[in-house]
Amino acid sequence: MSAAYAVGLPLPLLMRLSNHTSQEVVLRHYVDTQCRRTPSARLFFERFLTSGASPTQAAP
Numbered sequence: 001m002s003a004a005y006a007v008g009l010p011l012p013l014l015m016r017l018s019n020h021t022s023q024e025v026v027l028r029h030y031v032d033t034q035c036r037r038t039p040s041a042r043l044f045f046e047r048f049l050t051s052g053a054s055p056t057q058a059a060p
Helices: 003-006 010-019 023-030 038-050
Strands: none
Touching: 003 010, 003 038, 010 023
């Protein structure tokens, strides 16, 4: 989750993808806010960064 957060996935999306309801819990226990952006993380998570993409739908 740290890499996803580092490349710009919004916290509510991370919460939905990981089935958590508390922002505090996610930030405290699952996200390292010091994690650096990496090209590989961007490549892996970019499908969730495109506008209109649903995190619950499979990529075509």
